[in-house]
Amino acid sequence: MLHDPAQLDLMFQALADPARRQMVDRLSRGPASVSQLAEPLAMSMSAVVQHLNLLEASGLVRTQKVGRVRTCQIEPKALRAAEHWINERRLSWERRLDRLGDFLAETKDES
Amino acid sequence: MLHDPAQLDLMFQALADPARRQMVDRLSRGPASVSQLAEPLAMSMSAVVQHLNLLEASGLVRTQKVGRVRTCQIEPKALRAAEHWINERRLSWERRLDRLGDFLAETKDES
């Protein structure tokens, strides 16, 4: 479910916007209401809700409404999925470089 | 330089597009020319070049032209920067959860 490419797509899409990353950043320090998320952002509450809906659709953020307050929190599993994608590609590249280094070292020995 | 928020912005922006992620994925397995990058993608070469320019501007990919061939490779440092941003937020959240768990355990002891 978390490695569903469509979900990964939504996640990276969600992380691409500075305002949404700022919201994730805020939430990494603890849960917050929509108003609290909106407070440092120079945009209408409505815009924040639209960003929030996208973050929720991507799986990065989970929210629950109690009374009239929607409380938001990070879903670390989703963050881990994005992290994992990047990490795999980087490691793949670095392992390749290592093998290349070994090969060069070997051929040097043989000279 | 790598933690420059503007650069981070470009990186996440670059990773948001499926075609560009596919290009990064391809490059994680080794260097490639523009044509080789274009080959599995259902779009014109011109479109690929535009994606590639974005990837290069973001710092995720480095390219060098020899003769008429532009060879592309991943810049792992940039990937690491994006990875790091996500990782920090996730850890911050998880540490918070841990502290909360400790607190709950303690108050339970006291009951």
Add this chain to the structure above:
DNA sequence: GCAATAGTTAAGTAAATGCTTCAGTGTTGA
């Protein structure tokens, strides 16, 4: 030289994105 190759650039276009405002809904506290 010259055709094929590899890539680049510009201009145009359709769709997606990131807002806005405004008019709601449901909740709470005095």
Add this chain to the structure above:
DNA sequence: TCAACACTGAAGCATTTACTTAACTATTGC
């Protein structure tokens, strides 16, 4: 009860994005 509060949703709009085609430049191999 009723005003303030915390959001929500729809419509509209300007900008950006992801392409396309077409014309172009620079290399290479014969």
